Amino acid sequence: GESVGLHLPTLSVQEGDNSIINCAYSNSASDYFIWYKQESGKGPQFIIDIRSNMDKRQGQRVTVLLNKTVKHLSLQIAATQPGDSAVYFCAERYNNNDMRFGAGTRLTVKP
Amino acid sequence: NAGVMQNPRHLVRRRGQEARLRCSPMKGHSHVYWYRQLPEEGLKFMVYLQKENIIDESGMPKERFSAEFPKEGPSILRIQQVVRGDSAAYFCASSPEQGVIRETQYFGPGTRLLVL
Numbered sequence: 001g002e003s004v005g006l007h008l009p010t011l012s013v014q015e016g017d018n019s020i021i022n023c024a025y026s027n028s029a030s031d032y033f034i035w036y037k038q039e040s041g042k043g044p045q046f047i048i049d050i051r052s053n054m055d056k057r058q059g060q061r062v063t064v065l066l067n068k069t070v071k072h073l074s075l076q077i078a079a080t081q082p083g084d085s086a087v088y089f090c091a092e093r094y095n096n097n098d099m100r101f102g103a104g105t106r107l108t109v110k111p
Numbered sequence: 112n113a114g115v116m117q118n119p120r121h122l123v124r125r126r127g128q129e130a131r132l133r134c135s136p137m138k139g140h141s142h143v144y145w146y147r148q149l150p151e152e153g154l155k156f157m158v159y160l161q162k163e164n165i166i167d168e169s170g171m172p173k174e175r176f177s178a179e180f181p182k183e184g185p186s187i188l189r190i191q192q193v194v195r196g197d198s199a200a201y202f203c204a205s206s207p208e209q210g211v212i213r214e215t216q217y218f219g220p221g222t223r224l225l226v227l
Contacts, residue, residue, distance in 0.1 A: 008151055034215060043115075043202055043218040044154070089153060091216075099216065101146075103153035 008087060012108045019077040021105045023090035028071060030092040035064060035075045038104070039086045047075070047088075077107075085109045113138065115205050115219035116185075123225045124193045132188040132222045136205030143186040144204045144216060145178055154202065160186060193226045200224075 013019045031052040036044035050057045050064045057064050063076040073090050089104035116135040124130050136143050141161055146154040156170040160180035180186040190197055200223050204216035
């Protein structure tokens, strides 16, 4: 899940396993969501997005699920690799213009 | 097709000096955003600019911080009289516009500011 505190939630998985990273967003009127990946010392990198009129969207090895009823977003990474180790955070757009970013979850992949 | 560019990547300043951070958006993008990130924390919005206009500066500290996006050249985030608490990573993002809705923001590599 997301945290605004000083210590990011962490998820540790074995190489080859599937990873699920969760995000609880705040605004029921948000209409667009993005997952970003941030590696150490680098800027956030766009992974996948989804609009509020969809429940699921798939990319290469990644799937985003949106549950508007409980305002929950998840990112699934299939066959997790060491290169997937990073901080993942979600962003929501509301009022057509404003974006809000979560603090993120740190994913560690063990070889 | 170059992405968002930021320079310098690392900047060291002594207390009281000025810091200037530059951001060149992706080609074709007319919107620029500045964010600040402390270690182990999320991105904190600072300011949103279009060419020659500040659209939203609700995240900017009231003093010492300013931003501009001139008609020609990069966007500049300026921090005057830096203090140790200004040490952070500063990220710039840009986005195109479709109608009145701003689309996905693409981030630069960031500038890591260290105030001694």
